[in-house]
Amino acid sequence: MNCPLDTAALIASDKTHCWHPFTQMRDWCSDHHDPLVLVSGQGALLKDSLGREYIDGNSSIWTNLHGHNHPRLNAALRQQLEKVAHTSFLGFTNPPAVELAQKLVSLVRGKKLTRVFFSDNGSTAIEVALKMAAQYWQLTGHTERQRFAAFHSAYHGDTMGASSLGGVQIFHERFAPFQFPVQHVSDIGELDPEGLAAVVIEPLIQGAAGMRTWPHGFLARLRAWCDKWNVLLIADEVMTGFGRTGRMFACEHEDVTPDFLALAKGLTGGYMPLAATLTSERIYEAFLGSYDEQKTLYYGHSYTGNQLGCAVAIANLEVFQEEKVLQRLEHKITKFQQLLAPLGELPNILQIRQCGFMAGIEIGQRDGNFYDWRLQKGAEVCLKAREHGLLTRPIRDVVALMPPYCIEDAQLESAVNALKAAIIATCKN
Ligand SMILES: *Cc1c(COP(=O)(O)O)cnc(C)c1O
Numbered sequence: 001m002n003c004p005l006d007t008a009a010l011i012a013s014d015k016t017h018c019w020h021p022f023t024q025m026r027d028w029c030s031d032h033h034d035p036l037v038l039v040s041g042q043g044a045l046l047k048d049s050l051g052r053e054y055i056d057g058n059s060s061i062w063t064n065l066h067g068h069n070h071p072r073l074n075a076a077l078r079q080q081l082e083k084v085a086h087t088s089f090l091g092f093t094n095p096p097a098v099e100l101a102q103k104l105v106s107l108v109r110g111k112k113l114t115r116v117f118f119s120d121n122g123s124t125a126i127e128v129a130l131k132m133a134a135q136y137w138q139l140t141g142h143t144e145r146q147r148f149a150a151f152h153s154a155y156h157g158d159t160m161g162a163s164s165l166g167g168v169q170i171f172h173e174r175f176a177p178f179q180f181p182v183q184h185v186s187d188i189g190e191l192d193p194e195g196l197a198a199v200v201i202e203p204l205i206q207g208a209a210g211m212r213t214w215p216h217g218f219l220a221r222l223r224a225w226c227d228k229w230n231v232l233l234i235a236d237e238v239m240t241g242f243g244r245t246g247r248m249f250a251c252e253h254e255d256v257t258p259d260f261l262a263l264a265k266g267l268t269g270g271y272m273p274l275a276a277t278l279t280s281e282r283i284y285e286a287f288l289g290s291y292d293e294q295k296t297l298y299y300g301h302s303y304t305g306n307q308l309g310c311a312v313a314i315a316n317l318e319v320f321q322e323e324k325v326l327q328r329l330e331h332k333i334t335k336f337q338q339l340l341a342p343l344g345e346l347p348n349i350l351q352i353r354q355c356g357f358m359a360g361i362e363i364g365q366r367d368g369n370f371y372d373w374r375l376q377k378g379a380e381v382c383l384k385a386r387e388h389g390l391l392t393r394p395i396r397d398v399v400a401l402m403p404p405y406c407i408e409d410a411q412l413e414s415a416v417n418a419l420k421a422a423i424i425a426t427c428k429n
Helices: 004-017 027-030 071-083 095-107 122-139 161-166 171-177 218-229 250-254 282-287 307-322 323-345 376-389 409-426
Strands: 039-044 045-048 053-054 115-119 147-151 181-187 196-201 232-234 260-264 275-279 349-355 358-363 399-403
Touching: 027 358, 053 409, 071 307, 095 115, 095 275, 095 307, 115 122, 122 161, 122 196, 122 232, 122 260, 122 275, 122 282, 161 171, 196 218, 218 232, 218 250, 260 409, 307 323, 323 349, 323 409, 358 376, 358 409, 376 399, 376 409, 399 409
Parallel strands: 147 181, 147 196, 196 232, 232 260
Antiparallel strands: 039 045, 045 053, 115 275, 260 275, 349 358, 358 399
16 A cells, blocks of 8 residues: 555656646646546556545546456466567567457458558557558559548547547647648538548547537448548547447448458557557558569557557457457446436536447536636536546546446446536536
8 A cells, every 4th residue: 555655756756757648737737736646446446546446437548448457357468478578570470469360350240351450559550541541542553542531520649640630629730730631521421532542430429529429320321432432441440449339349330341440449458558450351452562562561660469468459359258248238338328318407418428338428508508618617527526436537528438348337326426416516607
């Protein structure tokens, strides 16, 4: 057990040396801000350095699936660690990466995505897809296809390439002069096929946009449009993949097979940074040729095919079967819906958007208008929820609630109650 003194020293040192993502560091470092120091977890719960317990209400930023400290995942990591932690995938291969690739291929309905390219995170999974798509058209004699299209409010990661696709203005606008041009549309009819290499979409629901769901059938219509104009479809399932929507992948809901499937966050059950970009034999074969034809995909990261990551990802997939996770999730999705429904009557909740086992709860003024964004109401609600034992983060004034699948019914009820109490205490007008 850490004593409070350790906590104070840790926080002081953090404030001296760390720079946190998506964080105004002046606020973070102010004397009034007490960061939580998370030290352990069990199932859907996390514990801080002062021994307080919280429900992990956003699955540690959308990554965790089966809970923290899962014996099966822990064992897989330990077992792999006894052999080797990491070896290069450049010029060598390794058993966990091969097994994981094979498992991923057989997991995607239709089994048409036969090739797996590993990288480290959601942003790189998208970068890989972009470069593959761009190079594919060059290699097949369509050098005019030099543009990408994405949707308004889209979020595909923060590296310069992935963020070029982003449609959330406050995140990306600043870098616009450094990014490649992307056509941003809000509907399929606005897409211009001329010179288009690929369209990127978050299937079923846009996460960072504030948990905004697409109309039913939208994804299938986009696939049909891409087929008609011979444009490649990149499905960003970094958030929706691995059961979050109630099916293993969101694309299954509309029977769609994309040309590229980007996976990350839940791939290792929230244990290790690992990503995969799956594509078809059609794309892959265009890159084959003699060395001097220079068709090679010159892309890779030092930790590509990391053995620890792949080993825990395999165990993650096995847990889905062993614990019948998707079957059991059906009940929890219904339960979640039932618990959220009465919240809709609170005067400060404008809308509740649920998709599978994730929800965005949009707060606002009682007259139906949004709060001034400068008030940071969403953040205030989340801070208050912490006092009631719930950890989560807002997207502006949309509070994301998406706990690990292993959460017990009683815990789920506590999570929703904590959020309710926080909203009542925080929103007065
Ligand atoms: C989180 C996320 C990303 C970026 O993943 P990182 O691992 O944070 O780089 C990309 N796309 C979607 C839909 C995401 O939710």
